[in-house]
Amino acid sequence: MRIKINGRDQDIDTGSLTELIDQMDLPPSSLVVEHNLRLVPQDQWATTRLEEGDVLELLNFVGGG
């Protein structure tokens, strides 16, 4: 199915947020996930289902002034 990840349309083959993060090889400790404009705490990643057309923002804190 196709969802929008960080502003880009991408085809993914899983409906599980945890699996997607795992597939993308992202560091879970620093990852901030916004799913359809709602922040998803790490303990809810496993129960968050992705659906066609969803909008996902994968963010992290970086250096800034």
Next chain:
Amino acid sequence: MTDDTLQLGNKTFTSRLLTGTGKFADNALISGMLEASGSQIITVALRRIDQQSKTDNILDSIPQNVTLLPNTSGARTAEQAVRIARIARAASGTNFIKIEVITDARYLMPDNQETLAATEILAKEGFIVLPYILPDLPLAKRLESAGAAAVMPLGAPIGTNRGLETKPLIAMLIENCRVPVIVDAGLGLPSHAAAAMEMGADAVLVNTAIATAGDPVTMGKAFELAVRAGRKAYLSGGGQCSDQAVASSPLTGFLN
């Protein structure tokens, strides 16, 4: 300990030097810089993850006892700033937010109107709002009324190291604002920070000048000394300027 403290929202700080995490050649320098500078508040930014360059978690470089001040950099509208602030709070657990709304890419001037709109919303939501602004007194008073915890006027454009170019405008804020005035951006040398504190600024925020110094840890210490010197000078009451010389020694004749 000192009883001369900086109050922001419900928190009290003994250091009047805020620092930033941007532009460090190596993020491992940040904890040493924080220790040397005594800074108790440090800014961070929130960005989309870069899958190509796996970077360290910046939060790992910041000790627990230092207050995180996420900024809303990247926001071009009040709406975007509010969205970033809400994510930052949920993800970091801090109520502090530096509002930074910038539409001008060349000078990185803050958009005062959007900044005010974001402040009005976020202060109502319980954020401790520190808006980065062009020094403008009517705006600063509006921000105060909207519930800002401080105002952060720029001394010069971000990253320019040019010092207190807006000094007379900042002086108006210092004289008329009830909330703390924190000079943010453009301070390139400890002497600039000292000058801001001497004129009565409540604090300064320094990032580029420390992060891009040859030795950021020592420069952090230099800024700490300057901020303390400037604050002490302000509290002790500066001398008056005069167009003519005013003798320090008795003017009576000697040996004639």
